[in-house]
Amino acid sequence: MSSSAQAAEKIIGYQRVDRGIDSARAKPFVKWAGGKRQLLPELLSRIPTSFNRFFEPMIGGGALFFELTPSYAMIADVSEELVNAYVMIKENVEELIDHLGRHEHSEEYFYRIRNVDRSESYRRWSNIERASRLLYLNKTCYNGLYRENSKGEFNTPFGNYKNPKILNADNLRACSRVLQTTAICYGSFENILLDAIEGDFVYFDPPYVPLSTSSSFTAYTKSGFNEAVQLELAEVCRGLDEKGVRFMLSNSYTPFVLETYKDFFMEEVQAQRAINSKGEKRGKISEVIVRNYK
Numbered sequence: 001m002s003s004s005a006q007a008a009e010k011i012i013g014y015q016r017v018d019r020g021i022d023s024a025r026a027k028p029f030v031k032w033a034g035g036k037r038q039l040l041p042e043l044l045s046r047i048p049t050s051f052n053r054f055f056e057p058m059i060g061g062g063a064l065f066f067e068l069t070p071s072y073a074m075i076a077d078v079s080e081e082l083v084n085a086y087v088m089i090k091e092n093v094e095e096l097i098d099h100l101g102r103h104e105h106s107e108e109y110f111y112r113i114r115n116v117d118r119s120e121s122y123r124r125w126s127n128i129e130r131a132s133r134l135l136y137l138n139k140t141c142y143n144g145l146y147r148e149n150s151k152g153e154f155n156t157p158f159g160n161y162k163n164p165k166i167l168n169a170d171n172l173r174a175c176s177r178v179l180q181t182t183a184i185c186y187g188s189f190e191n192i193l194l195d196a197i198e199g200d201f202v203y204f205d206p207p208y209v210p211l212s213t214s215s216s217f218t219a220y221t222k223s224g225f226n227e228a229v230q231l232e233l234a235e236v237c238r239g240l241d242e243k244g245v246r247f248m249l250s251n252s253y254t255p256f257v258l259e260t261y262k263d264f265f266m267e268e269v270q271a272q273r274a275i276n277s278k279g280e281k282r283g284k285i286s287e288v289i290v291r292n293y294k
């Protein structure tokens with residue numbers, strides 16, 4: 001267990017589900033924009049001490065999900081490629097491991113694999129091939145960040161790493177074990193309102209509201225996540241609150257977020273973040289954790 005998880009256990013004494021040594025080691029299998037690894041202690045110290053099912057409808061790399069290894073969970077995302085990778089890791093991890101072992105590491109090969117989503121033949125790729133491509137690109141592209149252009153094509157350049165760890169079979173198997181009792185869905189967060197019931201716990205980690213009004217709202221996928229969608233998300237939170245479902249949400253510390261969630265319990269926390277678009281400059285910025293429980 002990581003030191004952050006141990007610290008959080010000490011603070012609130014939540015019960016970690018024991019799934020055996022391997023799955024306790026499961027870590028996110030992709031690096032994802034907005035990944036929550038370094039905010040984990042703040043998040044872990046605020047989760048309810050007990051709940052029935054865990055929902056994370058914007059799973060991304062799933063930092064909190066893998067740290068919690070909940071007994072019963074539902075995870076979702078609008079990134080079709082990402083959701084396919086989760087499903088393949090859950091259902092067919094050995095075939096995926098075998099396929100991942102076959103990739104080469106060269107710039108020429110990288111661009112051939114990256115650009116295949118611009119061609120008709122990509123439609124005929126199997127789900128395993130697509131999952132393998134996503135994991136390969138994530139480990140070898142610049143800054144390890146998945147990014148799509150407006151046509152939904154992967155467009156991060158080559159990373160030029162000396163010896164990237166394209167295959168981590170132990171971790172994929174550990175992730176697969178954690179996913180066995182997890183429902184994995186492709187779709188938008190609104191569906192959560194129908195599924196979650198009293199006693200369940202939902203964590204939302206949306207694409208953040210930009211800090212300055214000059215930067216546009218972040219687009220993680222071709223769908224984008226603009227102001228109207230942020231307001232829709234707040235409506236979903238209100239709906240969950242009315243149903244007696246506990247939720248926690250993280251977002252940037254901005255006047256827009258503070259106003260939008262003013263009816264709930266909000267706390268400012270400090271997070272280490274890339275503060276320019278290339279991720280070269282890092283610094284502490286304020287984020288907010290919203291909850292409908294204390």
Ligand SMILES: C[S@@+](CC[C@H](N)C(=O)[O-])C[C@H]1O[C@@H](n2cnc3c(N)ncnc32)[C@H](O)[C@@H]1O
Binds near residue numbers: 207225
């Ligand atoms: C900040 S990231 C989540 C990072 C994640 N917590 C982690 O630890 O890696 C936001 C995620 O929301 C997803 N997303 C964007 N719009 C969505 C929507 N309408 N419904 C569900 N997920 C969405 C993105 O694809 C992205 O994976």
